Amino acid sequence: MDKLKIALIGAGTWGRAHAEIYSSHHLSKFVAVCDVSEDRAKALAQEYNVKYFTDYEKMLDNVECDAVGIVTPDFAHAKPIVAAAERNKHILTEKPLATSYEDLDLILNVLKGKDIQIMVDFHxxxxxxxxxxxxxxxxxxxxxxxxxxxxxxxxxxxxxxxxxxxxxxxxxxxxxxxxxxxxxxxxxxxxxxxxxxxxxxxxxxxxxxxxxxxxxxxxxxxxxxxxxxxxxxxxxxxxxxxxxxxxxxxxxxxxxxxxxxxxxxxxxxxxxxxxxxxxxxxxxxxxxTGLAYESIRNFIERIYHQEKVLISLEESxxxxxxxxxxxxxxxxxxxxxxxx
Ligand SMILES: NC(=O)c1ccc[n+]([C@@H]2O[C@H](COP(=O)([O-])OP(=O)(O)OC[C@H]3O[C@@H](n4cnc5c(N)ncnc54)[C@H](O)[C@@H]3O)[C@@H](O)[C@H]2O)c1
Structure with missing residues (x-):
């Protein structure tokens, strides 16, 4: 199988850590980054020679990828999760899964019947x-x-x-x-x-x-x-x-x-x-090295090998x-x- 292609949403402090793992893991390829801050998206894209966007819907419609990493602020995970799930991408999202019942409903509704995996990064x-x-x-x-x-x-x-x-x-x-x-x-x-x-x-x-x-x-x-x-x-x-x-x-x-x-x-x-x-x-x-990176690596490996991710949606x-x-x-x- 080709390397797992991963796109990133959120190029802040922790998004940079995700980018480093996506691009260095032997089973994955970092393909694109999106951030509402064009400066941040562009800077990270230039570092890794990938495409950049300021609108994740556009990124997901224009870039071929198998999985999406969501590293936006705590309260801003649900909408990117919905956008990625609608396009049948596997999802690694930063914790927490959601910060309101409304966001939980959005996520659970979009995931219904989808053959994709989602893992929250509880490292x-x-x-x-x-x-x-x-x-x-x-x-x-x-x-x-x-x-x-x-x-x-x-x-x-x-x-x-x-x-x-x-x-x-x-x-x-x-x-x-x-x-x-x-x-x-x-x-x-x-x-x-x-x-x-x-x-x-x-x-x-x-x-x-x-x-x-x-x-x-x-x-x-x-x-x-x-x-x-x-x-x-x-x-x-x-x-x-x-x-x-x-x-x-x-x-x-x-x-x-x-x-x-x-x-x-x-x-x-x-x-x-x-x-x-x-x-x-x-x-x-x-x-x-260390546990905070190990969770990201494990997601890549499990998705690549078509194994179940270690943390279930129900738990999150x-x-x-x-x-x-x-x-x-x-x-x-x-x-x-x-x-x-
Ligand atoms: N697992 C860990 O060890 C770990 C460590 C730190 C942070 N986190 C988690 O990572 C997430 C991000 O934290 P951070 O410290 O990187 O925050 P940050 O503020 O440094 O970065 C967040 C980025 O998301 C961007 N963003 C916001 N809304 C967006 C949108 N709609 N589309 C695209 N980009 C958008 C912001 O412009 C910013 O660049 C949080 O959920 C946090 O809890 C996890």
Missing amino acids: NRWNPPVCKIKDDVDAGKIGKIVSAYIRLNDIIYVPTKMLSWAEKSSILWFLGSHSVDVLNWIIGAKVERVYSVSYEGILKSRGINVPDLYQTILEYSNGTVATMENSWILPDTNPYVNDYKLNITGEKGMFNMDFSHNTLLERFLEDEASHPDVICKPRIHGKP VAVTKIILTIMESAKKKEPVRVVY
């Missing part, structure tokens, strides 16, 4: 410690999971300087979607009810009208109780951009993961003390519905049942 499914926990849980090593605690926070640089569209998303969509996916995957049951409390004021005072954090309890159908913390206001002096911890307690044992900054590598320079990333997105011999729909319910709970200040 923690390729995170080595998370995968080890999952294997051990499935092998029964800690018995039934009783409780879980997951903390996935960002330094305040992310909503205030890195993302121009933070106000149209939230820490729940940006990182909480990963948290819910990790919990659901490891616990292996359905979230029945959530109770969330949010705090706001710090980001608002900087002109970004979103909650600073959410503290959430999730009750699972098998009795497991999980606690989830997602904050967007950690100080920029935190040694790493994320603060990521996971505890899983079972009847017969426990796992504790600290992915925030470990002691694998401490770096002390004249003006900086830090724990550089050596697992998520490091470069080894100049090449992008559930993540969006759970987060919408968490937001509803925080607003109402009461527990809310998740409707699937």
